[in-house]
Amino acid sequence: MNLDTKIQCKTLENVKIMGIVNVTPDSFYPGSRFMYVEDALKQIEKHIQEGADIIDIGGQSTRPGATLLSAKQEYERLEPILREIKNLPITISVDTFYAEVAQKCLSLREVWINDISGGNIDVNMLPFIFSEKPLYVWTHSRGTPATMAQFTEYSNVVQEVYQCAENFIQQCHKHNFNKYIIDAGFGFAKTIAQNFELIKRFEVFSQLNAPLLVGISRKSMIYKTLNITPQEALNGTTALHTVLLLKGANILRVHDVKPVKETLMLLSQIEQNYI
DSSP: OOTTOOOOOOOGGGOEEEEEEEOOSOOSSGGGBOOSHHHHHHHHHHHHHHTOSEEEEESSOOSTTOOOOOHHHHHHHHHHHHHHTTTOSSEEEEEOOOHHHHHHHHHHSOOEEEETTTTSSOTTHHHHHHHHOOOEEEEOOOSOTTTGGGOOOOSSHHHHHHHHHHHHHHHHHHTTOOOEEEEOOTTSSOOHHHHHHHHHTGGGGGGGOSOEEEOOTTOHHHHTTTTOOGGGOHHHHHHHHHHHHHTTOOEEEESOHHHHHHHHHHHHHHHHHOO
16 A cells, blocks of 8 residues: 555645626526626625635626627626726636727726637737736637537547647747636536546646636536536535646636635645645
8 A cells, every 4th residue: 555645736725716706697507696786796795705715707608508798788797896896805807708898897997807718709809918918817618608519529628628728828928928827618618528538637737837727616517417406516516626626726716615615624634734
């Protein structure tokens, strides 16, 4: 027996929790929908009290099959809540793939731009990011939410996602831009089997030498595998979060902050006191 086995993870004290607040009526998980400003503010307060480091606000659903809103429609949903939290002393991320929306949000306060399309839906997004230099979350995806299910053909999903991320990072270096985070895009133009393959080999993404964000909270890879609903998928989410933390995830984008905080506390006890 090998008695020297250790947890293979990055320092857990540097892991950040991103709490989801969707200003939408149609996000796949009903518990994340907050169409009224008052309700969204209460959820933000709850996330912060439970230990969130970042609040991610989305103005339209990006679930597979969702129909795109215009930039104008999306911003009309985001603006009221962003004005209310203009001076809130916590990192705010805006989930958008429109450069126009990103620009307007940044005019209200400093925000991260979390783009699930990796700059592919709006050709103006990456030029805007390279010019204005907000922190940018690049996500691997194909097509749009309405069409992404048609683009799941890969010869090697891990290798191809890694190569796309590496190509994006090279673009960043050419534009003297270094404020990026990489998201492998679980659920975006991926089958359930491909999502699990990404988890199985997730540690390879650490070779990108970039912060790694993971968004698997309550997604279909969990509830369809377990034959349950998104409302019942918290336990499965926590199990996969634990695996991904051990494989190098730096930021977890979640619907439920408290369980992640508790998971981190327990893993940190092992890392700090028993390794």
